[in-house]
Amino acid sequence: MTTTPTPLNADKLRARLVDNGPYSAVDVVPVTGSTNTDLVAEAAGGAADRTVLIAEEQQAGRGRMQRSWVSPPCYGLHMSILLRPVVARSALSWLPLVAGVALAETVGEMTDVATGLKWPNDLLLGEDRRKAAGILAEGVSTLDGMAIVLGIGVNVHHDVKDLPTGAGGLPATSLAAEGAHLDREEFAARTLESLAEAEQLWREHAGAAEGGGLLDRYRRLCDTLERQVRVEFGSGEPLSGTAADVDTSGRLVVRAATGVRTPVSAGDVVHLRPTAE
Numbered sequence: 001m002t003t004t005p006t007p008l009n010a011d012k013l014r015a016r017l018v019d020n021g022p023y024s025a026v027d028v029v030p031v032t033g034s035t036n037t038d039l040v041a042e043a044a045g046g047a048a049d050r051t052v053l054i055a056e057e058q059q060a061g062r063g064r065m066q067r068s069w070v071s072p073p074c075y076g077l078h079m080s081i082l083l084r085p086v087v088a089r090s091a092l093s094w095l096p097l098v099a100g101v102a103l104a105e106t107v108g109e110m111t112d113v114a115t116g117l118k119w120p121n122d123l124l125l126g127e128d129r130r131k132a133a134g135i136l137a138e139g140v141s142t143l144d145g146m147a148i149v150l151g152i153g154v155n156v157h158h159d160v161k162d163l164p165t166g167a168g169g170l171p172a173t174s175l176a177a178e179g180a181h182l183d184r185e186e187f188a189a190r191t192l193e194s195l196a197e198a199e200q201l202w203r204e205h206a207g208a209a210e211g212g213g214l215l216d217r218y219r220r221l222c223d224t225l226e227r228q229v230r231v232e233f234g235s236g237e238p239l240s241g242t243a244a245d246v247d248t249s250g251r252l253v254v255r256a257a258t259g260v261r262t263p264v265s266a267g268d269v270v271h272l273r274p275t276a277e
Contacts, residue, residue, distance in 0.1 A: 005074035005157045007056055008185050016189050017052070022196040024048035031073070033060035035080035036138055036151035042082065043140040043147040049084035052192060058153070072162075077154040077188055083199065084147045091207025092148055093265065094250045096121045096137040097218055098202050098209065099150050102195035103133060104221045110187065111180035116223030118170065119243065119252045119269055123154070124223050129271075130173035152191070156184050170271070210248050219246055224269060229254065231267040239264065240272075 010028035017023045025048060032038055032055045039053045057073040071078065083095065100121030107123065108115045116124045123133035133154040140147045155163060155174035163172040175182055198214060205211030209218070219225065224243045231239040231254060239262060244255040251263040 005184070007074055008054060008188065013054075013185065013189060017192055021193065022200070023050045023052055023192065025050075026052040026054070026192075028054045028056065031055060031057040031059065034058060034151075035078055036136060036149050039080040039082050039149045039151075040138055040140050043149060044142055046142070046144070047082055049082065050196070051082040052079060053082075054079040054188065071153070071155070071158070074184070075155075075157045075162075077152070077156050077184060077191070079188065079192075080149050080151045081192070081195065082147060082149050084144065085199075085203050085207065086145075087203065087207030089146060090249070092137075092139065092146065094202065094207060094209045094214075095148050095150060095199070096135045097246075097250045098198050098214055099135050099137075099152060099195055101214060101217050101221060102198045103135070103152060103154070103191055105217070106187070106191045106194045107175070107180075110182060110190065111175065111178075113175070113178045113180050115221070117218070117221045118271065119222055119224040119246065120250065122170070124170070125173050125175070125178045129170065129223060130178075131170045132173050132175060132178070150195075154187075156182065156187065208248070209250065215246070215248065218250075222246060224252065224271065228272040230270045230272055231264050232270065233267050239267070243269075 008028050014026045017026050035053045035055050055078045058078040097120055100117045103123055104115050104117050113125050114127055118124050121135040122131050125132045136151040138149045157176050158174035160177045201212040209215040227243050229243045239254055241254040241256040245253040247253055251265045253261050253263050255261050
């Protein structure tokens, strides 16, 4: 079965997500360099909390560790969400993990594909755990305080031959390549609804993910836990050990062979071998 990529209907998305939903604005543009770059500029200009920008084609998308993200028109889902939560700055590191939970749970609800998360928020699909999506959070200091722009990029209709080789030791995949042929518009709407639910729960607990059960939801989805990992930092010695936990700050806790536990807030995690039985 092959799904023909079709453009999103911005009016229908606005009716569902703005007129009858939790968002302030939803815009769909045919092409842009990066939805995150555009929405960061809008945030600085005073754009409202829960503003969404979606691009049919993204020509200069950015992922974690400055990786590029390019996709042909109407094949992927490329969207950014502007959030202005009133929480302690130390709690903001949880937002990309909350977005990962929303995305993974949506895919799990809409498909039969095995789904997981590589810490902090890469979406993994299939029994061999290939990467289908990434999430990038960027902070913006504005006159109204700190804003966060969450960028979500998902491979939806791509054929295997059109996918990049992947990063962090993981090959790439798409929903279609895993046998899930979704309506991209419905997928976008349900992902944004799931994100709104999870993020509102997080706000209601003042950014404490464990208070609303989000930490437990994340741990259940996190495929990194109990794996042997190597965390690379770009410079200096990498950290190797067992991914023992994700703590209340959203950090990955790596346990060395000596038993020393080191919390990691940023770094490129490489899965070294399958989950221990």
